[in-house]
Amino acid sequence: MNLVKLAKQQIQDVVQNAIKNCIDKGIFELDSIPEIMIEKPKEKSHGDFATNIAMELTRKFKKNPREIAQNILDCIDLSGTFIEKVEVAGPGFINFFFRNDWLYKVVEVILSEGNNYGKVNVGNGKKVMVEFVSANPTGPMHMGNARGGALGDCLANLLKWAGYNVTKEFYVNDAGNQIEKFGQSLEIRYRQLKGENIELPEDCYHGEDIIERVREYLNEYGDDLENLSSDERRKKLVEFALKRNISLMKEHLKKYGIEYDVWFHESSLYESGEVFETIEDLKSRGYTYEKDGALWFAASKIDGNLKDEVLIRANGIPTYFAADIAYHRNKFEKRGFDIVIDIWGADHHGHVARMKAAMKALGIDPERLIVILMQLVRLVRGKEVVRMSKRTGKAITLIDLIDEIGKDAARFMFNTKSADTHIEIDLDLVTQQTLDNPVFYVQYAHARTCGIIRALSEEGIVLDRGRIKLNLLQQEEEFELLKKLLELPEEIEIAARNFDVSRVTKYLLDLSAIFHSFYNACKVKNENEDLMFTRLALVECVRIVIKNMLDLLGVEAPERM
Template structure:
């Protein structure tokens, strides 16, 4: 528990005790204490904490909220709570002002816990799987995949910091209709490159990268597969291209800082009989019926607009059938919670997938779907629609070559998934305070610079200062920065519970801003030794916290810029 959460818990307990004491004294009457909140007021002039307890007691106590508030203030024991003053505000809120010296207690916590500062036990070791990107291995990763990579990886890191046991997973779509079309596309490009006049298949993959793939193949094997049976040729082409594409996907995702625990093959579900078994089980439960030779899932029972085909009339399972078996497999592996990050175009798939899990006797609430909106690339103030290389889209590789991993990740994490991201290419490359990732990283580099200067001047770090020395941190700028450091554990709890890693990006922006304000108003390397030691410990703490959060976001914390 963080220092701040400990104070809040103590005040909550003492408020409860105050109400009970007032009841014992005959000053308040109530059958049971209603739920009430203790929170930070929006306006700083209203104090550090505020409660609505007096207001929610009105109905039972038959007194005005302000009368009740006065009684509660009389009975509350402030010993050990850091409460310095209490006042009644507005219709009956009780505002508490804390002794600001509580803030200096965060420095010993940060410096003693180091990289572990901010960790909470919200998850209590629950097993959570986060599946993200899972792009078809039929082309290059694009901007949407980049957003999914940054979001999914940061969410996984956030949940791990919040006490969950997290597994990152990529689902390889290496079976089904898309692989059939992939094979036909590769075959056409292969034959065309060998001088054959063949049409390109309808519904094929037009990316220029497929031409590069077959050119690379021809350089290795020539026309070896020109005069063989089409089925054998396609099988070889797909095997070769899938290996190449998956290698490229792995390498590109590694370059944006994403490393998976599991790469799960869709084909393995067909080979093991898991898809067939899932369809048979759903049929036994009467969730599947036959029509026009095909098998249909009664997905309208789960809020879908129409029932969905799961096995085509030719006996081939649909992608949805494999997806049902895949999600069943996730729960069979013992995950307590399963989180998928999908593009917003998959919104219609959410209800039917949750319904299928319910039909197979799994709790649909344990399957969470985070829908992610589109990405638009902006350059020179205009939306970029074409890639110079492919003629169709901007690849993730191209984006990384332009702006690097840190900018790519930070820009994608900065907005919540439900918002469209406008990725300003020029801003992402700018070395100015307008560039959010530069602004945050520069704060960390500046902290490192101050600590290097201190060492050069012989002011070597000598451990955590005494409480008397830390009490010298009494300016508004210092206290605001300390409060932000104290907030980290609760921020991680909130962000993890809400599945919102973008809150952590906002947190580091605020932290960087508060540090820059402090730096511009207070000298650190002063002659006063006790003050200097206190301020250097503040810099050490801020640097540690900034690095801890950047690690969650997968962004580098540079020591020099």
């Protein structure tokens, strides 16, 4: 149950009915009632919610908005609602104050819904694919993949909470030019290891992992490549190295808390003929032309600001762009996803409009393709920027980061800001067991709730719902906690609509802060047993909510710290 939505609905209903009463009494002359916008006032003294409907109606009546607001107030009926009182404030705002039993109801709801509390149904079962990381399988995953992994996995979890039917997918780029370079790099390293004096070209892959894959092959298969042609040798090395690299990716991602529903291979688009099928589709719709021996996509036909792109090179080989169009067509048309979400690095900014144009050319609504561009990550230790791994002395990879700070810190911190914001992570801070560390701060709040429940249980005191007397909760810290708890479903809904998991981490930090204040101000164990059981119920609600949200983030919720 979304108590905030229920409250807003009650306000809309009483205001609409009040305006209708004003119309019936001849106070207002209106053909239709405009949309009633409801917001949460910044100042607590201004109530729980407010509407500016009187200012909106001023344009129609040419009257003072305070007078209009008072007219509405005079015709308002609050019976059957949680609303305690209504006031006119400022230039004509109408402020609504809710009774405490609205706040108290959240305890009943959370204890009833348990690990489902916070779930909403924004998605109505729509099929959504979230494609993320999709790192080039020719080498180890880097820092951008680390952020993309946390963003994508947590977003997929958030959308599931919001009622979508979600599929997590990794797109394996195992075809095209980068695989040709991969094969060339492997073969040259093989020949070098066999004693040949041969240079590795500058545009090949120079990472130590290439040499490592070749050594692994030699250890496993010996000299079976020696008498093969260059093409055959490359094919075998690529097949072996890709399998090993993808296996390592799965292993590292699992350590990061990520398991995909689908690993989709680019090569399958060629094997099934979908790349050329997609190109033929574009041809038939009049969005291709030939120039300089190549086949081009006429992106400028869709948007005059876009440049046309090559689909098939003069040598007859399709471009990566052609395969990417086929892949997105496969998502929408072949597999029937209603919404497709791609998480890309900010350097792919120019590719977004081209891909949306390609979808439009294929008759697919481009609004169904959501591209989230993530900004760069900066790691610091103290005041120094960190670029190299302590373990290897080379650029920090995904697994280096997990080994250094752990998956919990990485997943939480990468979601503390929206994807379009640069993020800085202090490696020293996020490994400290202090309340300055945001991850520790939230986990400690959960452990503290468990500690309270455990300590009372050891004395034979367990939650008895029959002893809960919610009207005993009267302190400011208790009210603040109740208000924060009932906000969760609304926060999940807003976060899902905006594809923004950072709202969840912010909510957790705010809730933890309020709980720590409650802990210091309100003793759970006290002489008034009814109050003790009631506060114990409140602590249990906090435990449930923090656990639910940490589960959504894929972060551990420790019971002891």
